[in-house]
Amino acid sequence: xxxxxxxxxxxxxxLELAQRFPSPGTQKQLGGVHGSLGPLTLATLNERxxxxxFVALVRTPSDAISVETDLDLVVTxxxxxxxxxxxxxxxxxDSQPQLEIDGLRVEAIxxxxxxxxxxxxxxxxxxxxxxxxxxxxxxxxxxIRVGEQASFSAIRSFLEEKGFIQMPLVEExxxxxxxxxxxxxxxxxxxxxxxxEFWGDEVASIRxxxxxxxxxxxxxxxxxxxxVTFERPNEDTDESxxxxxxxxxxxxxxxxxxxxxxxxxxxxxxxxxxxxxxEDLIQSGETPSLPETLFLxxxxxxxxxxxxxxxxxxxxxxxxxxxxxxxxxxxDRDMGRLEAYLREGEAQGQETLLLCDNxxxxxxxxEILGGVSRIPSNTTLGIGSLxxxxxxxxxxxxxxxLNDHEIFRRTKRLRRSRRFRGSVALENLAQIKPGDYLVxxxxxxxxxxxxxLLEIPGQELEALAIEYAGGExxxxxxxxxxxxxxxxxxxxxxxxxxxxxIGGKRWKTVRNKTESALEEMMVKLLELYARRESAxxxxxxxxxxxxxxxxxxxx
Numbered sequence: 001x002x003x004x005x006x007x008x009x010x011x012x013x014x015l016e017l018a019q020r021f022p023s024p025g026t027q028k029q030l031g032g033v034h035g036s037l038g039p040l041t042l043a044t045l046n047e048r049x050x051x052x053x054f055v056a057l058v059r060t061p062s063d064a065i066s067v068e069t070d071l072d073l074v075v076t077x078x079x080x081x082x083x084x085x086x087x088x089x090x091x092x093x094d095s096q097p098q099l100e101i102d103g104l105r106v107e108a109i110x111x112x113x114x115x116x117x118x119x120x121x122x123x124x125x126x127x128x129x130x131x132x133x134x135x136x137x138x139x140x141x142x143x144i145r146v147g148e149q150a151s152f153s154a155i156r157s158f159l160e161e162k163g164f165i166q167m168p169l170v171e172e173x174x175x176x177x178x179x180x181x182x183x184x185x186x187x188x189x190x191x192x193x194x195x196x197e198f199w200g201d202e203v204a205s206i207r208x209x210x211x212x213x214x215x216x217x218x219x220x221x222x223x224x225x226x227x228v229t230f231e232r233p234n235e236d237t238d239e240s241x242x243x244x245x246x247x248x249x250x251x252x253x254x255x256x257x258x259x260x261x262x263x264x265x266x267x268x269x270x271x272x273x274x275x276x277x278x279e280d281l282i283q284s285g286e287t288p289s290l291p292e293t294l295f296l297x298x299x300x301x302x303x304x305x306x307x308x309x310x311x312x313x314x315x316x317x318x319x320x321x322x323x324x325x326x327x328x329x330x331x332d333r334d335m336g337r338l339e340a341y342l343r344e345g346e347a348q349g350q351e352t353l354l355l356c357d358n359x360x361x362x363x364x365x366x367e368i369l370g371g372v373s374r375i376p377s378n379t380t381l382g383i384g385s386l387x388x389x390x391x392x393x394x395x396x397x398x399x400x401x402l403n404d405h406e407i408f409r410r411t412k413r414l415r416r417s418r419r420f421r422g423s424v425a426l427e428n429l430a431q432i433k434p435g436d437y438l439v440x441x442x443x444x445x446x447x448x449x450x451x452x453l454l455e456i457p458g459q460e461l462e463a464l465a466i467e468y469a470g471g472e473x474x475x476x477x478x479x480x481x482x483x484x485x486x487x488x489x490x491x492x493x494x495x496x497x498x499x500x501x502i503g504g505k506r507w508k509t510v511r512n513k514t515e516s517a518l519e520e521m522m523v524k525l526l527e528l529y530a531r532r533e534s535a536x537x538x539x540x541x542x543x544x545x546x547x548x549x550x551x552x553x554x555x
Contacts, residue, residue, distance in 0.1 A: 103188025444500030444507030
């Protein structure tokens with residue numbers, strides 16, 4: 001068990017709450033929930049009642065990311081927490097397809113109804129949004145294992161039915177590519193793309209691969225595929241019904257509202273915005289879908305919400321049930337104030353935990369505090385980060401948590417805990433398509449024809465097929481992608497370059513001239529730096545503690 005959760009779990013208020021959860025249709029309030037105590041309290045209750053499903057309800061998407069990252073720091077059991085994000089744009093607003101968000105929503109619902117998740121993080125707007133969800137939620141996840149008999153064409157059809165788009169190369173979530181008996185697919189269920197190789201109708205191997213160079217990284221025994229979106233029904237006989245997540249939640253779910261804000265106000269605000277957009281489109285002559293088909297009306301939302309048990313985790317301590325906690329003091333980059341705070345904790349027998357984003361920041365903070373020998377014995381430095389710290393005095397141990405971004409008054413960088421490899425901008429191979437011109441270091445300009453699978457004794461290699469003058473084709477293994485670059489003209493209207501001949505003199509002449517020009521430039525740079533080196537310089541004093549503290553604020 002996480003030591004932070006263990007300490008929270010010894011608070012009498014938490015022990016009482018764990019024994020007497022609010023029943024469906026009733027509400028309880030837990031006060032004194034400062035900083036990241038909200039999500040950590042849910043994680044503590046989850047340890048006591050691992051079968052109970054909690055819906056952590058926060059006001060904004062950024063709050064949801066904060067709660068999700070806090071939970072990921074203390075919850076180690078896989079699949080315990082999932083996020084059900086709201087869409088980035090309202091239905092009537094122009095937006096690009098949100099395949100990653102759709103995929104996360106599919107994954108969250110599948111995990112919830114398969115019993116694999118116990119904490120679902122979401123917002124009122126996400127609960128309010130209606131979506132085309134299959135009437136039968138069973139069987140959403142397709143598992144493919146090495147050695148199983150599976151029709152290649154059937155899996156390809158399955159991917160198309162689930163909203164995957166076939167591309168020459170897999171670049172992001174929701175895409176698949178086919179090359180002979182090899183199927184590349186990127187599903188939200190895996191977090192990274194996988195390469196499935198078939199031998200007839202048998203799955204011969206499953207390997208993850210790197211999108212930037214398309215090279216396989218490691219083998220897997222199985223992989224999972226989830227639909228890209230719910231907008232397509234599972235089968236012709238399986239109708240999709242427009243429903244909100246709030247209408248789908250099991251009856252024994254506990255809604256845990258984190259923070260002091262009004263659920264009703266947020267729902268009403270969304271409804272007002274949606275109806276205003278709808279009216280604007282009507283006046284412009286369009287016939288958009290009715291708001292009721294896209295969002296729950298505030299009255300419907302309230303009626304549905306009232307059916308569930310509701311726990312309000314509030315900062316206010318005016319309720320009969322409250323934690324003895326408070327936010328930590330502001331250090332404001334004052335290292336003297338931090339040292340006094342640590343000494344005070346030592347004198348009062350309080351455990352202090354200083355959380356740092358990374359090992360470099362931890363070492364720098366140790367250095368600022370004068371080294372390990374000068375740090376009080378009951379102060380611990382650890383790697384990790386919560387959204388905000390707190391002081392808790394009602395547990396068996398009096399615990400104080402402070403983050404380095406609070407010490408140095410930095411804004412905490414919000415990072416969605418579930419990140420997909422390859423979901424960022426791609427380079428090199430992922431940007432190449434058949435017909436593009438490439439420049440090979442040794443052979444010059446050629447035209448990219450596509451990827452081919454080469455069979456050599458003992459292994460198979462993927463290679464780029466590059467056509468040169470005279471119809472000659474160079475096959476370059478993907479792992480030597482560093483030898484080529486994509487040719488880019490001066491403008492979009494530039495004429496295509498003429499291709500070189502393998503072993504010809506024209507490219508060698510161009511290359512030799514370029515190398516000579518670079519050598520001349522290098523000589524001039526060396527002369528410049530030699531003059532600078534021989535000139536008298538100015539010796540600055542050693543870095544002071546102020547300088548060290550300033551540098552720490554940038555880590």
